[in-house]
Amino acid sequence: MARFTLAWALAVLLCVSLANADWFDWTNSVHKSFKADPDDYAGGDAKEIVGLWWGRDDTYDYFRMDLGALPTLGDYADVYGIYIYSNPSDGAPVSNAYVPDDPIFAGTDQIVATYLTFGSVSSSHLQDWYDGSGPGGGPMGGWYDTNFTPIGDYFQQLTSGIGYEWRIPTSSLPLDYGFRGTTFNFGAQTSYDITDWDDTPEPSTWALLALGLPAIVWYRRRQMK
Numbered sequence: 463m464a465r466f467t468l469a470w471a472l473a474v475l476l477c478v479s480l481a482n483a484d485w486f487d488w489t490n491s492v493h494k495s496f497k498a499d500p501d502d503y504a505g506g507d508a509k510e511i512v513g514l515w516w517g518r519d520d521t522y523d524y525f526r527m528d529l530g531a532l533p534t535l536g537d538y539a540d541v542y543g544i545y546i547y548s549n550p551s552d553g554a555p556v557s558n559a560y561v562p563d564d565p566i567f568a569g570t571d572q573i574v575a576t577y578l579t580f581g582s583v584s585s586s587h588l589q590d591w592y593d594g595s596g597p598g599g600g601p602m603g604g605w606y607d608t609n610f611t612p613i614g615d616y617f618q619q620l621t622s623g624i625g626y627e628w629r630i631p632t633s634s635l636p637l638d639y640g641f642r643g644t645t646f647n648f649g650a651q652t653s654y655d656i657t658d659w660d661d662t663p664e665p666s667t668w669a670l671l672a673l674g675l676p677a678i679v680w681y682r683r684r685q686m687k
């Protein structure tokens with residue numbers, strides 16, 4: 463009986479820890495990058511971006527935003543998001559409601575964003591600026607809004623730190639794109655904190671990383687002949 467109880471307790475513990483795990487292995491995976499953001503917003507730690515992560519596996523592209531503190535009641539109507547630039551000749555103007563009112567956000571092609579209402583997540587969106595090509599639909603020059611359903615499949619609060627983690631199917635993005643993170647006031651469209659631009663690794667670098675061990679083994683075998 464004691465043994466059974468212990469096994470059951472271990473199984474429950476395992477389930478709990480799996481449920482709370484980060485989606486991406488931010489510690490060990492080689493397919494990741496990190497950009498630190500300075501302590502440059504004075505108005506509140508929950509709006510302060512400390513760092514931004516990017517990662518990729520066989521299925522998803524991952525983003526992670528580390529904050530100075532977790533959002534609370536006082537962070538009503540805030541947006542926490544990643545702004546993606548995948549098409550140099552198209553994208554949303556800064557006059558658009560989902561784009562912060564700052565020229566550096568002009569030309570945003572995709573947004574992955576989480577909206578808070580009284581400190582709780584109210585919704586999470588993947589929005590694609592429709593330019594007539596690729597997945598999605600009209601209106602031309604407008605957002606094709608693919609609401610995440612359920613939210614938990616694409617967004618979660620980090621358990622390994624203070625912040626958020628998102629994932630987007632890799633098939634819905636080009637392999638090569640730039641992005642930046644921001645916290646901003648939805649409605650006023652003013653950014654609290656903005657990170658520097660970051661890029662996914664060069665496609666050639668990515669191909670080498672993805673080939674990994676098999677390519678090295680093949681090369682060694684060739685050398686030995």
Ligand SMILES: [Ca+2]
Pocket residue numbers: 499500501502503510511512655
């Ligand atoms: Ca910052």
Ligand SMILES: [Ca+2]
Pocket residue numbers: 547548549550551552553554569570571
């Ligand atoms: Ca663009």
Ligand SMILES: [Ca+2]
Pocket residue numbers: 499500502511655656657658
């Ligand atoms: Ca900043």
